[in-house]
Amino acid sequence: MSDAEEQRVKSLGGGSLLIAWQLKDKRVLIVGGGEIGSQRIESILHTDANICLLAPSHGLHPRTKRFLELRKDRITHTDRTLKNADDIELEGIDMVLTALDDPVLSAEIVSVCRSHRIPVNAADIPDLCDFYFGAQIRDGPLQIVFSTNGNGPRMAALVRNKIQNSLSGHEGEAIRQVGLLRIKLKEKAPGVGGDVSKERMRWMTKLCDAWEVETLATLDENIMERLIKEGWEKGRKVPTAEDMGLRPTKRRINWTVPWTEVRPIPTVAAFVFGIITTTMLMTVRARRL
Amino acid sequence: MSDAEEQRVKSLGGGSLLIAWQLKDKRVLIVGGGEIGSQRIESILHTDANICLLAPSHGLHPRTKRFLELRKDRITHTDRTLKNADDIELEGIDMVLTALDDPVLSAEIVSVCRSHRIPVNAADIPDLCDFYFGAQIRDGPLQIVFSTNGNGPRMAALVRNKIQNSLSGHEGEAIRQVGLLRIKLKEKAPGVGGDVSKERMRWMTKLCDAWEVETLATLDENIMERLIKEGWEKGRKVPTAEDMGLRPTKRRINWTVPWTEVRPIPTVAAFVFGIITTTMLMTVRARRL
Numbered sequence: 001m002s003d004a005e006e007q008r009v010k011s012l013g014g015g016s017l018l019i020a021w022q023l024k025d026k027r028v029l030i031v032g033g034g035e036i037g038s039q040r041i042e043s044i045l046h047t048d049a050n051i052c053l054l055a056p057s058h059g060l061h062p063r064t065k066r067f068l069e070l071r072k073d074r075i076t077h078t079d080r081t082l083k084n085a086d087d088i089e090l091e092g093i094d095m096v097l098t099a100l101d102d103p104v105l106s107a108e109i110v111s112v113c114r115s116h117r118i119p120v121n122a123a124d125i126p127d128l129c130d131f132y133f134g135a136q137i138r139d140g141p142l143q144i145v146f147s148t149n150g151n152g153p154r155m156a157a158l159v160r161n162k163i164q165n166s167l168s169g170h171e172g173e174a175i176r177q178v179g180l181l182r183i184k185l186k187e188k189a190p191g192v193g194g195d196v197s198k199e200r201m202r203w204m205t206k207l208c209d210a211w212e213v214e215t216l217a218t219l220d221e222n223i224m225e226r227l228i229k230e231g232w233e234k235g236r237k238v239p240t241a242e243d244m245g246l247r248p249t250k251r252r253i254n255w256t257v258p259w260t261e262v263r264p265i266p267t268v269a270a271f272v273f274g275i276i277t278t279t280m281l282m283t284v285r286a287r288r289l
Numbered sequence: 290m291s292d293a294e295e296q297r298v299k300s301l302g303g304g305s306l307l308i309a310w311q312l313k314d315k316r317v318l319i320v321g322g323g324e325i326g327s328q329r330i331e332s333i334l335h336t337d338a339n340i341c342l343l344a345p346s347h348g349l350h351p352r353t354k355r356f357l358e359l360r361k362d363r364i365t366h367t368d369r370t371l372k373n374a375d376d377i378e379l380e381g382i383d384m385v386l387t388a389l390d391d392p393v394l395s396a397e398i399v400s401v402c403r404s405h406r407i408p409v410n411a412a413d414i415p416d417l418c419d420f421y422f423g424a425q426i427r428d429g430p431l432q433i434v435f436s437t438n439g440n441g442p443r444m445a446a447l448v449r450n451k452i453q454n455s456l457s458g459h460e461g462e463a464i465r466q467v468g469l470l471r472i473k474l475k476e477k478a479p480g481v482g483g484d485v486s487k488e489r490m491r492w493m494t495k496l497c498d499a500w501e502v503e504t505l506a507t508l509d510e511n512i513m514e515r516l517i518k519e520g521w522e523k524g525r526k527v528p529t530a531e532d533m534g535l536r537p538t539k540r541r542i543n544w545t546v547p548w549t550e551v552r553p554i555p556t557v558a559a560f561v562f563g564i565i566t567t568t569m570l571m572t573v574r575a576r577r578l
Binding site: 001006009010012013014015016017018019020021022023042043044045046047048063066067070071116117118119121129130131132133134136138141142143144145146147148149150151152154155158159162163165166167171174175176178179182204205208209213262263266267268270271272273274275277278279282 | 290295298299301302303304305306307308309310311312331332333334335336337352355356359360405406407408410418419420421422423425427430431432433434435436437438439440441443444447448451452454455456460463464465467468471493494497498502551552555556557559560561562563564565566567568571
């Protein structure tokens with residue numbers, strides 16, 4: 001370890017542990033169905049968990065109501081106003097999220113959850129939370145979460161802009177299609193571990209490197225079949241998008257330094273400026289002669 | 290809700306819950322001190338948790354050894370080879386991470402943790418994990434985690450490149466300094482809620498918007514004091530970086546379309562090309578005349 005590295009290690013701290021919590025088919029209790037409650041429902045729907053919503057019907061946010069109608073498969077609603085944290089039913093519950101206007105009741109719920117060792121988040125009471133929801137960017141299966149560890153919402157917004165601008169918006173769909181292709185390939189060439197598995201991974205990697213994200217996003221059942229038949233099965237070749245009859249998308253140009261990227265407007269302007277300058281100089285010179 | 294939005298809600302799923310788990314002064318048990326173990330130690334040191342490392346001394350990775358020497362304040366080492374998951378001491382432990390080569394023992398540890406309702410991650414056995422460590426980008430207080438939900442490591446690498454390229458590398462330091470300035474301002478103008486709090490937030494926002502990230506990263510004690518004295522205290526003004534005697538950094542140019550950005554190399558090349566073309570044309574024309 002270098003001196004600089006040792007200094008870094010000595011000063012490590014001040015962060016939280018950003019993790020991807022697994023909730024598939026787990027049970028999450030959400031207390032409160034207002035605006036925050038509706039946001040919590042949406043976050044949890046992403047995870048394939050089952051949601052128990054505890055909230056009086058008269059206070060439901062319109063989005064909460066719509067979620068209840070559209071996702072009967074995942075949400076059960078208990079129409080009740082919780083008065084006392086001890087009345088809460090925690091049997092079989094794996095996580096609790098409070099979305100209440102009442103900080104006292106929220107704090108009581110947190111303490112009941114603690115005694116049952118159930119992870120809990122209380123909206124608006126950071127000190128009582130086992131975990132926070134970071135700022136999120138989502139695009140289908142692609143999830144990005146970031147945290148400035150409480151050092152200012154403005155800086156978080158700035159970081160969000162930078163990240164969002166760096167993505168084309170096709171990454172989510174590309175990731176989804178590549179995932180489907182992987183499954184398909186595994187069906188055709190099964191086997192875990194060993195050579196097949198490595199060969200599959202190599203071929204997928206080559207494909208992802210050779211094709212644009214935008215093109216990967218357009219993969220469909222038919223093209224996947226052909227990719228496997230005309231590429232994988234014929235010597236593990238990686239056909240080009242053009243081979244597959246997809247209209248050619250722009251090449252990924254591997255400029256390593258951003259200041260060499262060609263941007264049409266300034267480049268054309270500079271060219272025209274070069275013409276004008278030279279013409280003027282030559283005209284002046286011609287007059288002098 | 291629009292039809293498209295309803296369709297989206299109906300198909301929500303397939304993700305995990307990306308959260309910022311709070312571990313300050315909590316106790317995390319790490320079983321195993323090899324390479325993965327050393328990575329786990331580093332992740333947890335970020336969070337200001339206390340680490341109990343259970344691993345035999347002879348199998349420690351060099352980085353693990355260095356962590357033990359440098360961070361005695363946070364790590365206690367139990368020099369023991371765990372043979373039986375039931376021998377594990379879980380009293381007062383808030384999270385368990387296994388980093389073992391032995392999947393059977395790992396699985397047993399997971400099941401003991403489950404019975405104690407302690408969140409657990411078993412390296413290399415995703416099916417047994419309560420949570421995963423996503424792919425991370427870190428720059429001081431700035432943490433970015435992303436997940437493609439298992440849809441391919443290649444796509445994750447691609448997303449990492451895009452995100453990393455979008456950041457200048459000064460964001461972490463800027464966030465840290467802005468955080469310190471916030472604390473300083475709060476000392477000078479205390480008060481929670483109400484007008485002062487709003488005014489503070491407005492002033493901080495204006496400052497973050499007006500100054501470059503690169504300049505915010507250079508804030509020091511002295512400049513912070515002056516910013517408060519010459520800006521905040523004088524009618525909540527936001528001085529420019531130049532006012533503060535900082536060398537002017539490049540303006541943030543709000544080009545909304547990337548193809549208008551000026552890149553020096555192609556621009557100069559186009560200018561020179563313009564000169565050459567015109568000179569040639571004019572020379573040809575001059576000869577003809």
